[in-house]
Amino acid sequence: NAGVTQTPKFRILKIGQSMTLQCTQDMNHNYMYWYRQDPGMGLKLIYYSVGAGITDKGEVPNGYNVSRSTTEDFPLRLELAAPSQTSVYFCASSYGTASHEQYFGPGTRLTVT
Amino acid sequence: QKEVEQDPGPLSVPEGAIVSLNCTYSNSAFQYFMWYRQYSRKGPELLMYTYSSGNKEDGRFTAQVDKSSKYISLFIRDSQPSDSATYLCAIRLIDTGNQFYFGTGTSLTVIP
Numbered sequence: 001n002a003g004v005t006q007t008p009k010f011r012i013l014k015i016g017q018s019m020t021l022q023c024t025q026d027m028n029h030n031y032m033y034w035y036r037q038d039p040g041m042g043l044k045l046i047y048y049s050v051g052a053g054i055t056d057k058g059e060v061p062n063g064y065n066v067s068r069s070t071t072e073d074f075p076l077r078l079e080l081a082a083p084s085q086t087s088v089y090f091c092a093s094s095y096g097t098a099s100h101e102q103y104f105g106p107g108t109r110l111t112v113t
Numbered sequence: 114q115k116e117v118e119q120d121p122g123p124l125s126v127p128e129g130a131i132v133s134l135n136c137t138y139s140n141s142a143f144q145y146f147m148w149y150r151q152y153s154r155k156g157p158e159l160l161m162y163t164y165s166s167g168n169k170e171d172g173r174f175t176a177q178v179d180k181s182s183k184y185i186s187l188f189i190r191d192s193q194p195s196d197s198a199t200y201l202c203a204i205r206l207i208d209t210g211n212q213f214y215f216g217t218g219t220s221l222t223v224i225p
Contacts (some may be wrong), residue, residue, distance in 0.1 A: 005151055005154075035214075040121065040217060041217060042119070042201065042215045042216055042217035042218055043157070043201065043215040045212060045213075047164075048212065058212070090156050090157075092156075100145055100147055100159070101147075101159040101160040101162070102157075102159070102206070102213060104156030104157050104158065105153070105156055106155060106156055107155075
């Protein structure tokens with residue numbers, strides 16, 4: 001199993017550009033999450049999904065969009081990049097409410113200039 | 114008020130020392146308490162979890178929960194250089210869409 005994979009690993013965007021961060025898991029997990037991690041700020045939940053076709057906002061959803069058309073994939077879309085979106089983005093998955101473990105991908109380092 | 118607050122550190126200790134990492138949480142309804150470890154430029158990985166007050170041991174690691182004080186701790190005995198990482202506490206309520214709330218992390222360096 002590859003676990004949770006994220007692409008790209010690094011990206012530099014100009015202000016106003018758009019991009020999609022890809023996330024795929026091969027563990028057949030129902031729950032998937034997107035977090036951003038800023039220095040000294042911990043992990044903040046952007047969006048999460050409890051299954052294909054179902055998504056919901058987390059703590060910091062503004063400026064982002066998600067979709068969940070399959071169990072495996074949970075892409076995160078930035079429509080109009082802003083410097084405030086410079087961060088490290090982590091995708092995670094978990095089996096369901098019975099699981100205390102979230103499996104994290106390696107992260108995407110995004111810089112918006 | 115944040116759901117969970119964590120001592121920010123950083124901590125620097127000599128090899129073999131006992132390390133204490135601490136978090137407090139605000140809502141007594143939280144049911145599950147976890148510690149994640151994050152090495153530099155990697156994603157977090159689960160270290161331990163517990164759901165009851167008291168201690169839970171796993172090798173050199175002990176997770177402690179005091180629900181009356183809303184206080185959680187992670188103790189590392191005989192610390193090793195390989196323990197150098199950021200440690201994040203996390204709490205969850207099953208009823209809220211399986212959301213996890215993470216602390217800000219404590220950076221630990223164990224000096225050989």
